[in-house]
Amino acid sequence: MRDFVYNANPGRVVFGSGTLSRLPGEVERLNLTRVLVVATPEQEADAHRIAGMIGARAAAVFAGARMHTPTEVTAKAMEVVAAERIDGLVAVGGGSTTGLAKALAMRTDLPQIVAPTTYAGSEMTPILGETENGRKVTRSDPRILPEVVIYDVDLTLTLPVAMSVTSGMNAVAHAVEALYAREANPIVSMMAERAIAALAAALPAIHARPDDREARSEALFGAWLCGVCLGSVGMALHHKICHTLGGTYDLPHAETHTAVLPHAIAYNAAHAPDAMEALKRALSTQDPAGAAFDLAQGLGATMALERLGLPERAMDEVPDLVLASPYWNPAPLEREPLRRLVSAAHAGRHPATAPKS
Known part of the structure; x- marks a missing residue:
């Protein structure tokens, strides 16, 4: 260790x-x-x-x-x-x-x-x-x-299903970035994996039955752990992009995190192998980026930033804003790969078919 x-x-x-x-x-x-x-x-x-x-x-x-x-x-x-x-x-x-x-x-x-x-x-x-x-x-x-x-x-219990889904995916994003944060450690990684698995199981159950108290309890427990993860280690590319989109273009917070997350995972996949293995276990998949996209889209989330109000010019503006004051990130931050990420999220393309970074 x-x-x-x-x-x-x-x-x-x-x-x-x-x-x-x-x-x-x-x-x-x-x-x-x-x-x-x-x-x-x-x-x-x-x-x-x-x-x-x-x-x-x-x-x-x-x-x-x-x-x-x-x-x-x-x-x-x-x-x-x-x-x-x-x-x-x-x-x-x-x-x-x-x-x-x-x-x-x-x-x-x-x-x-x-x-x-x-x-x-x-x-x-x-x-x-x-x-x-x-x-x-x-x-x-x-x-x-x-x-x-x-x-x-x-x-x-009365949180609308659509908001439950995006709020839950927002929480998942906190735990995902904790897995590959510069300050990542075994304790936080253990909590992050447990949290992601909890929410990945609870959100479909809530979608099917919004008053499912056990599913709601598991989702809230997972969200608590995700918050602990976010508060214990640093943030990376996903949060930097979402903060830029929210602050500059006033995009809705949880919905933006939901749409960006699969593409941020794909961007970092080759440079964070341990994090990807944890995500494979938590999401029961060999394709964490695709699984995150499919989970959110399958529960009705909007996966195209264009539909959330992001103008087309942002594809050129956001990479420059990110690079002007970058967060640490496992994969190198380069303008063209960042532009491809934003373009894929803008259009709502599946990360499996999005241009590679």
Whole structure:
């Protein structure tokens, strides 16, 4: 076994069914007295219900979270934090809601309690991606990591199937990149393989029966592990491309990760043999890139970035943006292979028929 370094992130996880009922106790355990509940505009009613659960310790609600965590939204929320003398943050929702709480924590070091309603995994990482002036920038800092995460399977039972699929594939992407990350190690690789296998089995079951509690539980467990993987090691080409597409072209987050993932796997396959062997085991296939594409497409996901709103000019722009500030990657980053990757994802071609990198 080769030498390695493993850093475990601190944090408290409460996992189960009906566990959101323990939120008031977690607020009290952290000795919080003026909590801000954050949400998206669509979840404002839910945010007020959550505030009601917390009771007198809930000081305010801010229902303005948006995808890709725009800094102007964070600035507005910071005004509420100051005006209401907030001493803690509660986020119940998906990646946009979690992102806003993390952005506020980065600026204030306020403790966070997060209860995810999707499979995004962001709640398990000390990583924040923010968008300003059309550019998405990521940073890592211990202040960003939530102190408590409440995983309540019940919160995912009504997650629409289409969103479950893309959110789950987004989580799979975190684990895939952890397998070939520069900081990859046996502990994270073990979690990544288990997580990918869990989601690959759970998503078809959820597609067939959305209220399958066992499948939902397995998917949420897998997403938790995927988030741990993402928070433990670095990111590579897949995330760099998706951050570029989201920040520059405002593409939907999970859907973009879903469409790009098979092509990122294909790009790196020849340069990450150990990762590919793990993916073959997790996906029960000899063709991990093709299997990832077939899994997502077979569950109804949109696999063409063009259909998600990516303009044709991006095929020339994205490679330059990626190369301007690249992430480490096992395969060399070169303009023409990157352009072919983006072109294949733009058209939604199967990686088996896409131009080779």
